Amino acid sequence: MTLSAAMPPDLRSDQALLHYISSEDPQEAEALFAAARELRSSHYGQDVYFRGLIEFSNYCRNNCYYCGIRGGNPRVERYRLSLEEILRCCRLGDLLGYRTFVFQSGEDPWFTEGRIVEMVEAVRKEFPDHAITLSIGEWGRESYEHFFRAGANRYLLRHETASEEHYRKLHPREMSLRERKQCLWDLKDIGYQVGAGFMVGTPFQTPENLLEDLRFLQELEPHMVGIGPFIPQADTPFRDYPRGSFEQTLRMVALTRLLLPRALIPATTALGTISPLGREKGLMAGANVVMPNLSPKAVRKLYALYDHKICTGDEAAECRLCMEGRIRHFGFEPNMARGDMAGWEQRKVPANAG
Ligand code: SAH
Numbered sequence: 001m002t003l004s005a006a007m008p009p010d011l012r013s014d015q016a017l018l019h020y021i022s023s024e025d026p027q028e029a030e031a032l033f034a035a036a037r038e039l040r041s042s043h044y045g046q047d048v049y050f051r052g053l054i055e056f057s058n059y060c061r062n063n064c065y066y067c068g069i070r071g072g073n074p075r076v077e078r079y080r081l082s083l084e085e086i087l088r089c090c091r092l093g094d095l096l097g098y099r100t101f102v103f104q105s106g107e108d109p110w111f112t113e114g115r116i117v118e119m120v121e122a123v124r125k126e127f128p129d130h131a132i133t134l135s136i137g138e139w140g141r142e143s144y145e146h147f148f149r150a151g152a153n154r155y156l157l158r159h160e161t162a163s164e165e166h167y168r169k170l171h172p173r174e175m176s177l178r179e180r181k182q183c184l185w186d187l188k189d190i191g192y193q194v195g196a197g198f199m200v201g202t203p204f205q206t207p208e209n210l211l212e213d214l215r216f217l218q219e220l221e222p223h224m225v226g227i228g229p230f231i232p233q234a235d236t237p238f239r240d241y242p243r244g245s246f247e248q249t250l251r252m253v254a255l256t257r258l259l260l261p262r263a264l265i266p267a268t269t270a271l272g273t274i275s276p277l278g279r280e281k282g283l284m285a286g287a288n289v290v291m292p293n294l295s296p297k298a299v300r301k302l303y304a305l306y307d308h309k310i311c312t313g314d315e316a317a318e319c320r321l322c323m324e325g326r327i328r329h330f331g332f333e334p335n336m337a338r339g340d341m342a343g344w345e346q347r348k349v350p351a352n353a354g
Pocket residue numbers: 066067068104105106107135136137138156157158160198199228229230231232233270305306
């Protein structure tokens with residue numbers, strides 16, 4: 001198969017997608033990245049959107065085999081920020097120019113539905129115009145509706161892998177891909193801008209699994225897609241498996257851009273962790289979002305999903321400036337606006353509400 005930068009690749013057939021998922025030809029990859037960049041530019045220009053990430057608890061009741069903060073890991077020092085600490089992160093983020101806050105945590109039972117609602121309401125009250133993004137795992141539809149009504153706008157829930165068989169190899173029995181996918185459909189239906197996503201190079205993953213991920217994304221049509229390499233964490237069952245391939249992760253970013261032209265796609269911290277210019281190269285492969293950390297410096301290291309995570313020693317202001325410099329260096333323009341998906345229109349009342 002040949003491909004020139006001037007000619008966007010034809011990705012209609014499974015066979016063509018599988019080819020690009022697996023091809024290690026650097027020229028072919030570059031052509032894929034060029035086509036992805038061009039498509040991204042046609043919707044977003046050179047703008048890269050900044051989201052302030054607040055990792056507010058690393059307690060988790062789940063036991064995903066890949067994740068460092070899994071409940072079954074006794075070696076994690078657990079922490080949970082108070083509402084006042086969370087609001088302080090937001091205030092600092094606001095001063096630094098952020099207009100989107102992303103609240104992420106493990107599935108921490110202390111944060112009941114009521115406490116999440118309280119948090120969202122408090123942030124919404126103080127920051128009426130900011131985007132509030134939640135990334136707090138699986139809940140029932142009603143809970144998602146309550147968070148939405150309290151003021152949340154967006155929700156990140158990676159599906160992790162769209163293959164039932166592969167999902168079983170990454171998660172214990174009590175977790176279910178069907179339920180996770182249902183959460184995504186519910187979130188979308190309620191009116192959230194929704195982020196799905198997956199890891200590249202998790203143990204036992206095949207090219208066909210990645211094809212299924214892309215087909216699922218085409219079906220769901222999420223507004224955001226998070227893609228990062230699997231990185232082993234020393235205290236998990238997957239400690240001895242190799243990390244995902246950097247190049248394959250970039251190709252998956254580019255393919256996702258080509259299949260979902262208007263999606264907001266972050267250049268992830270995991271990508272930056274496995275290569276010094278990882279995030280920049282992610283942008284060059286079609287990503288258009290970065291998520292610098294706003295969590296208090298004292299707890300950064302404790303939110304250890306994987307080993308050697310970058311930027312855990314920096315102050316929020318340093319992260320902001322560092323990312324800005326890196327982005328400009330590659331010809332991109334930092335954009336601190338809310339950055340909703342191109343063409344997105346806010347629905348005010350959740351479907352089925354009252
Ligand atoms: N509890 C929330 C947030 C999960 S942490 C939820 O269920 O959505 C955010 C993401 O980190 C996960 O969705 C997963 O894709 C990624 N992650 C976890 N462990 C990882 C690892 N070892 N390597 C790379 N990414 C990992």
